[in-house]
Amino acid sequence: MPSVTWAGRSHQLAAGETVLDGLLRNGIEIAHACKAGSCGSCMLRAVAGEIAARAQVGLKDSWKTRGYFLSCMCVPEASLELAEVGAEARIPAQITAVDHLSDDVLRIRLLPERAFEFRAGQYLTLIRDSGLARSYSLASLPNERELELHVRLIPHGRMSTWLNQPETIGSNVQLQGPSGECFYVPGREEQPLLLAGAGTGLAPLWGIVHDALQQGHTGPIHLFHGALRPGGLYLREQLEALAASRSHFSYTPTVLNGPEEGRISVGAIDSIIGTTYPKLVGWRGFVCGDPTLVRSLKRKLFLAGIAMGDIYSDAFLPSV
Amino acid sequence: MHIMSTSNATLFEQLGGQAAVEAAVDNFYRKVLVDERVAHFFDDVDMDRQRGKQKAFLTMAFGGPHNYSGKDMRTGHARLVAMGLNDSHFDAIVELLGGTLKEMGVADELIGQVAAIAESTRADVLGK
Known part of the structure; x- marks a missing residue:
């Protein structure tokens, strides 16, 4: 051996x-x-x-x-x-802000010691002094000074519990990465884009939407965000405001359970997408979040006509 | 217009080479995923990896360059044979392949040649 x-x-x-x-x-x-x-x-x-x-x-x-x-x-x-x-593979960073986006989603802001280069939609791995490591998608854009992560609070989760306390602000961590192939590639700017994700799957999609808009994408951009209950639809006001100010951006919040309320669609996110767009030939798709949902959405988008090479995805793997 | 004789061109060249494989693979894979006879064999596979396998299969069936051996075919499909893969499923795949080519406007005579190459793998695929 x-x-x-x-x-x-x-x-x-x-x-x-x-x-x-x-x-x-x-x-x-x-x-x-x-x-x-x-x-x-x-x-x-x-x-x-x-x-x-x-x-x-x-x-x-x-x-x-x-x-x-x-x-x-x-x-x-x-x-x-x-x-x-070696030090070249990890960048020290300081946690500058922690706040709640919903009951169970934290927004973490980080200031890296030196430039951390990435493309909107990629993910990084955050490593504590103890060696505890977790991967999170970036919601921020490369031209912003601070990095932004959306962290789902997991009961007894070692990283998320640590992050969810006031004294964490000011702590130093190490960053490794970025990784991931789920990002906006400039070009074909008239192509319609469909983005779908549930829970903190919104983090990379938020980055990709803003990146595509900044890069001058002119085709329609439609974001579907799913949650179990209306309370889980975080950043909803900001996304509704964005949809109101940019005519080619649409936003559909969806919940699995719950009463019809305002503009929220009720049902499984993949069926809601299927009803809205039975055919998606020529579109580009982005799907992020829970691996089972990502698998089912990828299949749905592919069968609706999106070329496999035009489907970008990021399945959030559990830590073991 | 100059009409080139295709008598010396290989099957792969006549079909349009790697570009034809690229054009066919998504349509072929969609047909497979929605066909009740065979879809269940593809339920738990990684779609990106599976698309790569479909491309390799089409390249071979189109008479293109490949390095499959009969042994690869056997080991690669052993799991599916254990799930019940049999002649009827093999026939369905050949039919879906023909349908894909038909939609692309490929002549029946060439479709027949593709089907014959696919047919030559039957015993290995089914582990006979």
Whole structure:
């Protein structure tokens, strides 16, 4: 069996075991969250040994050549010597503001120590000193000074509970990323855009809508936001105001349960989209949020006629 | 207008090469997803990854470059065979493929050649 060397000590891996699982089993604290090669928080550096390509999917070329890899995706064939990721891969940032957007959604603002380059709609991984890491979509635009995240409060969630307290403001964290392929690509500016998401799936969609408007998109832009109850439809007033001021932007808030109220549509978000637009040939689609919903929406949009290459999505994977 | 003789062109060239695969794949995949006979085999798959597989399949069936072996076909479909994949499902896929090409205006004679290539994989796909 191959072994991995960490901080001068060698550890045997079990058959088929990933580097991350092997280190955790030996009591070594390595930041991690999704264990699915998506969040990037378990990234390590190999200073000696071979890394298979599948453990480097999605990493920047400059990182790959320096031996960076995702330890949750790496089952090495031969022994490795490992090091922590260097300062170039993580940017220190300070939490400058925390407020409630709804009962269970927090808005977090962060000021990075140096420029954090990203495209609106991508996500980052926030890492605390303890090594606890979670991925969140960016709702802000690249030209804004502060970064904005929407964080769903999860009962007993270690990161969200920590974020939801006044003394967190002023704390320092590390940022890694960005990641994700769900963003607005300039060009074909007359193409109609459909954006759909539930819960904090709104965060990247909010960024993408504003990015498309700033970049001069002229085609219709229709955003559908779903929640269980009306109270979960956060940023609703701002989106209604945006729809009132920009004639080619439309906003449809939807709730799964509840009485008809104002302009809110009641029902499953995918059926509401299907009723509004039975045919979507030539459109571009963006879907974000819960993985089951993302899967069902992608299928719906594809069957309604959107080309697969025109569907951009981001499924929020649970932390494990 | 100069009319080029196509007698020396390969099937893949006559169909329009990789551009034809690109034009066909979304329509073919949509047909598969809504066809009651075969849709359930595609319920739990990642759509982006599946589209890549459909492209590879179409490229092969169009007579294009591929590196499938009979063994790949067997291992790749073993899970589906265990789910009950049989000749009737294979026939349905060949029919949907023909329908896709027909809609693209491909001549019947070429559709027949595509169907024959698809047919040549039947035993491996069904694990016979």
